[in-house]
Amino acid sequence: MSSSKNGKSTSGFTEDWLPVRAIQHNMIVTRDNSKVTGVKITPRNIFILDPDLQNNILIALRNFYNTIDYEFWLVVADRPVDISVYMSQMQLLLNETSSPAIRKLILQDINKGEMFIRNNVVDTEYYFLFKTKDVDLAQKRVRQLINGLATAGLNAAMVSNSDLRLILENFLNGGKTTEFGTVMPV
Numbered sequence: 747m748s749s750s751k752n753g754k755s756t757s758g759f760t761e762d763w764l765p766v767r768a769i770q771h772n773m774i775v776t777r778d779n780s781k782v783t784g785v786k787i788t789p790r791n792i793f794i795l796d797p798d799l800q801n802n803i804l805i806a807l808r809n810f811y812n813t814i815d816y817e818f819w820l821v822v823a824d825r826p827v828d829i830s831v832y833m834s835q836m837q838l839l840l841n842e843t844s845s846p847a848i849r850k851l852i853l854q855d856i857n858k859g860e861m862f863i864r865n866n867v868v869d870t871e872y873y874f875l876f877k878t879k880d881v882d883l884a885q886k887r888v889r890q891l892i893n894g895l896a897t898a899g900l901n902a903a904m905v906s907n908s909d910l911r912l913i914l915e916n917f918l919n920g921g922k923t924t925e926f927g928t929v930m931p932v
Contacts, residue, residue: 764918769910773884776877783884784818784875785891785902786909792899806898813894816887818876823916824868833859873905873913 768775774782792803833856840852874891878884888904895902 766914769907769914772904772906772910773881774910774914778879780877780879781881781884782875782877782910783888784873784905785888785895786905787872787874787895788901788903789870789872790900803899807900810894810898813890816876816878818874821873821875821913823871823873823913825871825912827862827867827869829859829862833863871909871912873909874902875905875913 765776765778766774767777767779772783776782792800795803836852836856836859840849840856843849843852874895876884876887878887892902892904
């Protein structure tokens with residue numbers, strides 16, 4: 747650790763300058779005891795719906811946004827897709843199947859899954875976050891967000907600790923998955 751000119755310590759570790767003290771109870775707790783929480787929104791492609799339904803959803807979203815009287819953040823984060831269980835199930839199914847037509851379909855699914863793995867396919871997740879020091883107010887706002895989004899035809903649930911870790915990891919690593927290994931001298 748080193749010291750800067752103003753007497754504050756500087757460090758090469760992110761934890762020393764990021765104001766996160768903990769992630770607990772579905773909230774990021776900052777050094778000033780503020781809580782960051784919110785909801786995770788289930789994606790929905792409204793552009794496959796008929797134009798009238800699209801407009802109704804967009805109008806409901808606009809009305810919903812206009813009811814929010816506090817600072818918030820809309821966050822988009824990519825989460826790596828783990829299809830290893832699915833791939834194992836497909837391999838078992840392939841081993842148990844004797845019909846050539848069904849085997850061909852299963853092999854096509856396995857090949858498609860392998861392509862997803864090779865190309866690092868991700869799920870895009872959407873979050874609506876806010877900051878407050880009052881835990882009761884945070885719970886009330888989460889309920890209001892869930893209800894407001896439901897009125898617009900979108901499903902949402904309170905963020906989990908895992909969701910919040912993912913958001914921070916995406917922020918700190920530019921959305922790239924980190925795979926640290928042993929450093930070998932050259």
